[in-house]
Amino acid sequence: MRILLAAALMATAAPLAAAQPASSPAPVLTTPEAVDIWTHAAPEVARVTHVGLDLDVDFTSKTLGGTATLDIQARPDAKDIVLDVDDLDIASITDAQGKALQWTVGADDPELGSALTVQLDGARQIIIAYRTKPGATALQWLPPEMTAGKKKPYLFSQGQPINNRSWIPTQDSPGIRQTWDATLTVPGDLVAVMSAEKLSGDKGEALADGRRRFRFRMDKPVPPYLIAFAVGDLKFRSLGPRSGVWTEASMLDAAASEFADVEKMIDAASDLYGPYRWGRYDMLVLPPSFPYGGMENPMLTFLTPTIITGDRSNTDVVAHELAHSWSGNLVTNATWSDSWLNEGFTTYFENRIMEALYGKERAAMYADLDWDGMMRDLKTFGGKSGTGARTRLHGDPGATGGQLDYFKGSNFLRMIEKTVGRDRWDAYLRSYFDRHAFQPQTTAGFLSDLRKNLIKGDAKLELSLQLDRWAYAAGLPDNAVHITSETLAVIDRTLAAYKNGGPASAVQTEGWSTQEWLRFLNGIPRNQSAARLAELDRALGLSNSNNAYVRSAWLELAIANRYEPALPSLHEFATRVGRGLLIRPLYAGLMEQGDWGAKIARTLFTEARPTYHPSTAAQIERIIEGSESAG
Template identity: 55%
Template sequence: MRFAFSAVALLLTTTACTTVPMEGNIDTARTTPLVAPVLTSPDALDTSTYARPQVARVTHVDLDLALDFAGKSVGGTATLSVLAAPGARELVLDDKGLKVASVTDGQGKALPFTVGASDGEKGAPLTIQIGAGGESRTVRIAYSASDADALQWLSPEQTAGGKYPYLFSQGQAILNRTWIPTQDSPGIRQTWRARVTAPKPLTVVMSGLKVGETEDLGDRRAFTYEMDKPVAPYLIAVAAGDIAFRPLGPRTGVWTEPKMLDAAASELADTEAMVSAAEKLYGPYRWGRYDMIVLPPSFPYGGMENPTLTFLTPTFIAGDRSLTGLIAHELAHSWSGNLVTNAVWGDGWLNEGVTSYFENRIVEEIYGKKRAQQEASLDYTAIIETLDRVGSDAPGTALHQPDGTDSAGSAIVYNKGAAFMRTLEHAVGRERFDAWLRQWFDKHAFQPATSQMIYDDMLAHLVNGKVEANKLKLHEWIFDPGLPANVLRPDPAAFATVDAAAKAYADAGTIPAKATWDGWTSAERQRFLQSLPQQRSADQLAALDSALSLSASGNNEELFLWLNLALANRFDPAVEQADRFLSHVGRTKFVRPLFAALMEQGDWGQPIAKRIYAKTRAGYHSVTQASVDKVVLKD
């Protein structure tokens, strides 16, 4: 990620919807699912789940569900394949708000079950009495889920087309327990299959490969997808709406609303080349297809790396592919995060930090060294800003977060993790480093991992003994707070021109010429905006906007930086634009800071923030709502 149905006959008029090309489908013949190991070391104990996988663990989930857009609910059955220890009598699942109607075994015999007390975000344990028997068990759960935190149901007015409703899910980190009864832990990998029905003319897509043909059920259609490789359960994802498909290459393509298809396909034109570049670096792409879906703007993240179908925010569409590092990031997750997954969320850097490094390597291959260096430099600046804010000795600035410790933020999990990888690559040489990282992916493919495991693997396969390990500060990088002294600092030349321009503005108010501004990369423009003095008068802000057309930017990263600066300085002309932006965009990365900037402005900003949030909150995903509630509704 780049920063967690009862049938109803809806009478909808018909429209053409494209289906996934058949070459992307999988054989309908069932094969024995792979079973991934569950780690048993103390550092692999996931306290965000109620599951006891050493007693009984889910290996496969088979869903048969119907989407109810009128009731904003999903319902049907989940049939679980369970591997149990000898004598095991209980299976414990994660449940947050599910309405369980019945639980039976493989022969249809009722199984007693209880739902325990709820514990906030964690939800409640769903404990099923499976009885003593063989190691392999089948458990069938009939259930429904409404008001699920993972699911956002959009009205037609919230879509680009304006005619049909829309649904998408966001499962990371522990939200899939709100619509799927399973063991919702990244360390308990599962294969899955799902048959999902939706009213015509809506199309359902999921994070697996399509099985067979779409079923015509009269006023509804059924779509079946399968993931035959064990994945972390947060990677089971669904979307449904009036969407169309366009191929981008032999194994890549994009889904989105028809009105957005041309712009999305143009922005994503480099995707097939990115897949080839990634394979050249770290081995074959193992998931069959790499498709993407550009969702409505309420999607709370930049992207979500759901296997075979990356979910994307439309805010990355800038018209010039200047923000496609997001695509490189989500693609890289096909190795780091999806192929090898953190067993516990305290080791999230194994997903995000390694991916951020990999992303930068793909960017270098596709767009050149200059852009890669500039984007890495922006990431380094974010690390320094975070350490300055929280303190270099804050426990949350370590990569590995012991249970009960909260990370200091994305600049640590993503950027410090990438800086660690980049430092190692520079120290040992790219050829040696790449060989090591590729064998890490190969050796742990489709398995969970921990910080201790990658540290041990570095000792065994990357460095030449303890002396070199100590010189490289491997243990300090992973387990200690702050930034080790051997960090590879960005090349000052990467932003030499823009830094000189920023200094000229700070010293004498000299604004770059519009032609110069337009000739800069997006990273350079972002660097300039981030380097501006934080206190500006209305006249100074107006002059900047007039000279550089900041408020008219089609690049949402740059527009966000401008709005953040303007609102922090009570710039009245920016209020209307901020209102439009916050009413249209639901990406938490943008939304929360802008509301925070308003709330920090007391009597000027707080009424504006509360007015805008009162009308926009209902259109945000639960992830964004939870984040912004803490800012705007904290009193």
């Protein structure tokens, strides 16, 4: 893996090409820091510009089968094109006229899959006939009993960061943007949705064999990880002229109520940083096994049901995924070494949307909790001024500690806002998204743009910002900005009284938002007596909480104290909820408790694993195996 100094990056960084029309192939960056070590592709020789999918969804075999038609842009002397695949059964590859092309599949890498090398023989379009395997890492096939309706099966994909190569043979790198279209044929009683424009209506086209065909089109070049779909017993509710929500029938009313402000969010985001360029903004609420809070698939954000708590206190997740329509989907990290360009920008932008809709105090509450999370991650992965490599924003792919790409990245931008002033900063960011629309970006490229279009040679401003230290150094620079919340300060006083021996019955939680709950529960010292924990659970109803965030925070505390009365609640929760943010800490906490916790973790994981998305299951398996190898 490469380690590049900031100065070297700046010296080699070439200016990005001017913004391209959405219908034109997006440029590929070729500067050293833009080389993606998580792909087998050589896009500077031959690259995919468009993907056309025609796939049959087979719930019996748990496979997708059909064709992928790839449009190719190649150098005149290009002999072949290299694609990414992960355990696909390839039947044939031809050119557009049906002429067979020679191809080979390289050795399997456990992390990256295999290189599929196709001899072009002059072709600029190739057609791959293939079928996925039942264990495809991007796909989760759910039996009826794991859905809300309990009667029909469900399937969804999760491509980020490099899982889509398990169902699409293409160049699976965020820096190789591609337009795409798709036809999905599904059982006649199910509905297919995708992260693209619908061409066949909400109900698709009825076929003579009883199945249904759904057609989709994305005419804007996107990174391949954003190609996403779901198939299930889905219903739709419109929320406004540009937005709506898909989910199973039993969750539709609650979801529509929870996300009622989405049109206002779109307006607020557009007022801040330019027009929403994707047409519609629909949402899909998935079953509880969905591994993330949300996934920003363009035109169809995927969301976990755990954010539906009836008080809209977790709609910051919706604001976050919407903000990705600018930072991530519109301007994308060229490699996963620079994931903060997606997540840090988006976390900052999310907070600005929440402030515009709900006021400064609510935004301050989210920012204050993000600061707490950042300080925990910095302590774990290197300390406030430590040298831990995982506390750097730019580094090896996937190497950022905890959520530092979110929290440290957003604080970096908040620091710039405070230093230069909000009006000047907002004008810069709006122009930044315009300049680099539908293009990949690197840390070096962003800093170069910042220096050219905001700092403009101001040596004093350059010195005060400490840009290279933020981007490339470990720890936290001394100009970080801590926004504090008055709402959480009240919780802190309640927490202090409880920590000083006050009764749990004195803790009045009526009207608490999720954020207030988390401030209180996460602030309780980890060393508690069984009697104190029983009192707390009895007074606040923690083991039976319907708020997944509250339940997870309580179970973390209970596990830290080996509090066995909470184990039934842990079992019910961990076999029902698959969101990694909420269950990974529980397994990690169990493994920290020696033989007592390790036995519980292994037994629980054996039972719960079939309910988890493959990516979540792999993460938890690493937690358990890592703890075992560490002794």
